[in-house]
Amino acid sequence: MTDSTSNAPENRSGIEIRDLYKIFGPNADRYVDAVKNGMSKDELNDKHNHVLGLQNINLELPPGQISVIMGLSGSGKSTLIRHINGLIMPTAGEILYNGRDVMQMTTDELREFRRHETAMVFQKFALLPHRTVLENTRYGLDIQGIDAAKSNPIARKWIDRVGLSGYEDYYPNQLSGGMQQRVGLARALANDADILLMDEAFSALDPLIRMDMQKVLLDLQAELKKTIVFITHDLDEALRLGDTIAILRDGAVEQVGTGQEIVLHPANDYIAEFVREVNRGRVIRAATVATPLPEGDVALPKLRLKGTTTLELAARKLADKDVRNATVLDKNGRPMGVIDMHTMLTAMVTPAEVDEGDDDLDEEDAA
Amino acid sequence: MAASCWGLPELLCEFPALPNKTLRLMRMGIDNGFRDIVRHYSDQIDAATRPLQWFLNTLENAFTNTPWFVVLAVILGVVWLASRSIKIVIGSAIGMCLIGVFGLWEDTMTTLAMVAVATLIAIALGLPIGILAARSDRFQSVLSPVLDVMQTMPSFVYLIPVVVIFGIGKVPGVIAVVIYAVPPMIRLTNLGIRLVDKEVIEAADAFGASSRQKLWGVQLPLSLPTIMAGVNQTIMMALAMVVVASMVGVGGLGKNVLQAINNQFFTIGFLNGFALVAIAIIFDRASQAFGKRLQKHSEVGHD
Incomplete structure (x- = not known):
């Protein structure tokens, strides 16, 4: 693992999402084929009372890059990111990482996968209020069963990296939103997982603090080269962070490309509408x-x-x-x-x- | 009769109940059957309640045989450890001294032992049941009406089967108190765990926490304030129940109150009543202050 060549992005696996469908409701399986054959979201909802979350998602999230998934609320972006670590299971389709399908993992395998291969940052921080900054940061390591003696130095290192030195013994409630999300980021990084899932991680922050956090993330990524999946509803944020951007609407991918491609060649009116206000x-x-x-x-x-x-x-x-x-x-x-x-x-x-x-x-x- | 029924035929006038003979047979059948079962298993029941009996006696002896100043010091020490508030300690000291001055010290000790045992049993039963209820919606839907019955059934009524099964004495008293006091513990444990922030639970899941790690590391610590409210309620209900339990032979303050009711001893009734109130307030303030201290992390706001 410490070998620099084995850790180079070219040698690592990206995340591949294939033919992913997600239908919410008690008899989801029954309607997959109908949806594959073109039943619309509205029809499914009105006639069968099931909600179409995601349809026909095919995405390659390359290793060592920031892949942004962008969409407005209700577009299914948060549902999609939860498929990657199995918090939500698909109705049909595959999520491949290192040749393994997340959907096929047993409970134990999935738990190990979450402990060692993925880490997640949440929109509302989701810190543990009864743990200090230090204890929050080492939470993932505690879950893995690592001694505090070993995990504390790691946690301190990441607290320092996100600029929170001196706040180790504070409780989350004593910190501002931006500082809390730094703890969230430190907690995710301390896990030393290859995949970093960020669910609207900066959306709850003030604009200036958001810019600040984006810079923190870009600086860290320049060095760490993690496979980051970043969810946002903000196109400016997507363009700033994303090596590639996928735009989601009503549970389907509308366009995938680099920021420039999307701004210069919007695939349809919906996306053109989006990019109109962008600072080109x-x-x-x-x-x-x-x-x-x-x-x-x-x-x-x-x-x-x-x-x-x-x-x-x-x-x-x-x-x-x-x-x-x-x-x-x-x-x-x-x-x-x-x-x-x-x-x-x-x-x-x-x-x-x-x-x-x-x-x-x-x-x-x-x- | 019929006149009050606007001249209607009897079937519409009086609710058609089962014939008296059937009802009598049913009552006797159930009562006798129940009694036979109890008699048949009386040895096993005795054996099963012996540890409880021993526990009760030991605790009561410890409370009543220890010199009063030692007991007072221990009680005040516990109150201080729980509340860290000198005000509450002083209040408790005054309350306990007044109880002693009016000659109720020994009875109060008996009651304290009883309440302590009942509360411990209620917590030991209520916590795991509450956790199970929080984990399974089906279990909760079965449990909920049972708890409703336990809480609304007049406590005198379930004293009857308790006496039939266990006879008269301290053990049936404790069992009756526990039945009465355990529902808030179960309900509030269940509620507390269910109210834990979904996002935090999701975060624990995302980091690969097992359900045991989630329970001990997230759900229980975060629901502790609610659980402590349950403990507090349980203590209060146990105290309220000791008077009723005195009807089946439990000694202490409750017995005095019962005698005062029977003989219309106004002063004795109120003195013993106030002694119960004093204990209740001490328990309440100490356990609430303890619950608050446990969540100090959530009190400090950021600037």
Whole structure:
């Protein structure tokens, strides 16, 4: 396990969700085939009094990356994440990790799987109110049966990593929401599990504290490279954190892709509606909109930018240097294109075809 | 008769009850059958209640034979350990001294021993039953009407089978008190566990806690305030029941009250009544303060 090569993301298993269906109700099994053959959520609800939670979910959650599952309330995102550690069992389908199907595990296997392979962070923190910060942080280790003598140093390390040193002996009720969620994060990390499940982990926090926690998570992830599944209803959060994003609606996946793909090429009107309000300058990268290098031996702009620079940052750099264009470098540091203020501004402004919202707004105002 | 029934025929006037002869046969059948069964098993019943008898006698002897100042010191010590409040300790001291001054010390000790045993048995029975009820909806739905019967059946009524089975004395008294005092323990244990935050339970599940780890590590600690309220209620009900239990031969303050009722001894009745009140208040304040101290983690708010 300590061997760095065996822990590299390429050698680890991701989570694979195949043909997953979840129907809530006493006779769920009876209606799976009907749903597979196209029975709608409303029909199932009205005629048979069963609720369709998830339908036909096929997702690859790659190892060592943050996969965000985004959707509004009722879209089934919290149901989906609970399938990964078996808190909810599917009506049909498979959840594969390391070649094992979570659904087929016995009670004992599932318990071991939860103890060692997964850890979870909850929207409302779900800390144990009668345990101190330190005792909460080592909770997963206590469950595994590890001595306090061994688990306390581990817990202290993670409390320190999430920035809560000095609060070890406080009770959760004595801490603010942001600090409580740091404890939640420390508790999950102390488990040293490969899979980290975060169910709307930052949704209950104030905007500023949320940004703070997102940064904490990104910093930790840069080093730990865990397989993180992050649930959110906030597209900005999804774009900030997600290596890949899956958008869920009414229990079905609407689109899967990177943040840029979703913002630039929304698969349908529903998603276009979503991405309209997004600050595109923070999502789109310079390499995406750069024009190819000019033919021949033309002098390239002096200012050089990495391809992964966001347009907002690029614009700031151009403005600081008071230049109109810059050379964009590829992964290996070689020039791959040129970018200028005009292309950047065009890309940052929401395109016209999805920009009917303002007009709608005006009409509403007038009415 | 018929006149009061607007001239209706008898079937509509008087509720058609079973004939008197049938009812008499039924009563005699049940009573005799019950008595025969009890007689047949009387040796086993005696053997089964012997440990209880011994426990009761030992505790009562310990309370009554120990010099009063030692008992007083122990009681005040326990109250202090439970409540950590000097006010409650002083109040308890005053109450106990008044009881002694009015010559009720020995009877009070008898009652205390009785209540202590009954409460311990009620907790020992009520806690596991409450936990089972919290885990199984089906068990709860069966248990609930049984508890209703136990709580609403006039206590004099179930003294009858208790006396038939166990005779007259302390043991049937304790059993009657336990039957009366155990329902709040069961109900509040059940309620407390069911009220534990679902999210916290889910978190315990997500970290792979077994059901035993969940019970001892999460459910019981978090429902402790409610369970302590159950203990408190159980003590109060046990105290209320000792007067009734005196009818089947339990000594102590209850017996004095019963004699006072029979002879219309106003002063004796009230003095013994107030002695019971004093004990009740001491138990109540001490156990409530203890329950509050247990949840100190939830009292401190953040700024």
